[in-house]
Amino acid sequence: MKPFLPLLLLISLLSANAQDKWPTQAWPKNSPEKLNLNPDSLAALDRDFAAGKYGNVDGMLIIRHGQIAYEASYSHNYAELYKQEAVEKGGLNATDPTGPYNYFSAWWHPFYHGGKLHTLQSVSKTITSMIIGVAVTRKEFPDLDTPVLSFFDTTAVKNIDARKRRMTIRHLLTMTAGFDWHEDLPYSDPNNSCSQLEASFDWVKFTIDFPMSDEPGKVFNYNSGATVLLAHIFRVATGRDIEEYAVKHLFEPLGINNHFWKRSPYGLVDSEGGVYLEKSDVAKLFYLFLKNGKWEGRQIISTDWVQQSVSPYSKFGPNRGYGYKWWLGAYGNKASEVTWGGNGFGGQFPIIIPEYDMVVVFNAWNVLPGAESRNYNPNFLTQKVLNAVVEYQQKKK
Structure with missing residues (x-):
């Protein structure tokens, strides 16, 4: 795996090269050409999505230098597409077939009640990490090395051993619980x-009672339950519901006024996969990180938290890493060429490309087994977007 560029250097590059634009009220728009992108390349990707080449893609949004360069949405009749699966019990429809955890129910997925809010699935984990970052910045959240069991009545927790006692908040954030x-x-x-x-x-x-298999901090093991525990810890430690806190201290400052957040049957916010947002508002959250946690001159999330979040706590595969619920991907020949992103079931891919001052958001709903083999993934999408930059540069020569 090629080394990741030290983040402080990346931050200095961004500060030097990027002109701050704040889309609190709305994203400004410009032509791809004026943002140094080849419109023909983006239009070709648009046509492929519209033709169904990559399955059920719902939308894409390309932002460069704080302005929308390209945006497209695609319509699918999900009630008809998943009509049979919606009434058959299985792993994606294990409870009430009319409820929010039937992933084939067109009333709930991928759009909330047929509106504009799109499910983000596990991008919710990245957003949960952002909210914790806000609370850490405001000094309203515990030290990350605090043991997880300190937020529980241990007499009611099963399978406690020395390893579970050593598990900390940081381990939950990094998928190394x-x-x-x-x-x-x-x-x-x-x-x-x-x-x-x-x-x-x-x-x-359900999660805290799980037996242990590894020493915390040693093995990356993707675990949605770990993010559920973070929502519990947030409530116990701050006395606040994590959604309520997000609205006041993160969503409202960014001008995000419309969202939906599912809850578990017990009432806790579904921090592992329950957020619904419009793609333009998803882009605001990721733009905040591109701008090192600052928004309209106000430090919403500390630069230190941004740095820690997008530093690879775990490295795996040829060019991938994982931070505080951020996926990191090296895509080029330079150490600086690393994306920061979220990754949600069905094809939810908001991606920051710091080197090119870009935020891109893709939504889809490819949920049937085998759908992920359509070559629709963050690496592919990153390369497609960057092709537009390369082709523009070649066109200008």
């Missing part, structure tokens, strides 16, 4: 630990 969790199975498989979590009543108890 050490639980014997199995989310590597397809989500349509009822044996997937996350599918079992969402079919349970008390998600916090």
Whole structure:
């Protein structure tokens, strides 16, 4: 894996090269050409999406230098597409078939009640990390090395051993909690630990009772339950609901006035996959990180938290890393060429490309087994967007 550019250097590059534009009220728009992008390349990708080449893509948004360069939305009849699956019990429809955890219900997915708010699925984890970053910046959240069990009545927790006692908030943030969790199975498989979590009543108890398999901090193991525990810890530590806190201290300052956030049957915010937003508002959250946590001159999230979040706590695969619920991907030959992004089930991919001062957002709803093989993934989408930059440069020669 090629080294990641030290983040402080990246931040200095961004501060030197980017002109701050604040889309609090609305994103300004400009032509691709004026933003140094080839419109023909973006239009070709638009046509491929519209033709269904990459499955059920719902929308894309390309932002450069704080301005919308290209935006498109696509319509699909999900009630008809997933009509049969919506009434058949399985890993993606394990509870009430009319409820919010039937992933084939067109009333709930991918758009909330048929409106404009699109499910973000596990991008909700990245947003949860952002909210914690706000609380840390405001000095209203515990030290990340605080043991997780200090927020529980340990007499009611199962499978406690020395490893579980050593598990900290930081381990939950970095997917290194050490639980014997199995989310590597397809989500349509009822044996997937996350599918079992969402079919349970008390998600916090379901997760904290899980037995341990590894020493915390040693092994990356993707675990949606870990983010559920963060919502619980947030409520216990701050006395505030994490959604309520987000609205006041994150959403409203950015001009995000419309959202929906699912809750577990027990009432806790679904921090692992429950956020719905319009793609333009998703872009605001990620633009905040591109701008090092600052918005209209106000430091919403500290630069230190941004740096920690997008530093690779774990490295795996040829060019990938993971920070505080941020996916990191190296895409070029230079150490600075690293994307920061979220990754949600069905094809939710907001991506920051710091080197090019870009934020891009893609939404889709490819949820049937095998749909992920359509070559619609963050690496592919990043390259497609950057092709527009390269082709513009070649065109100008």
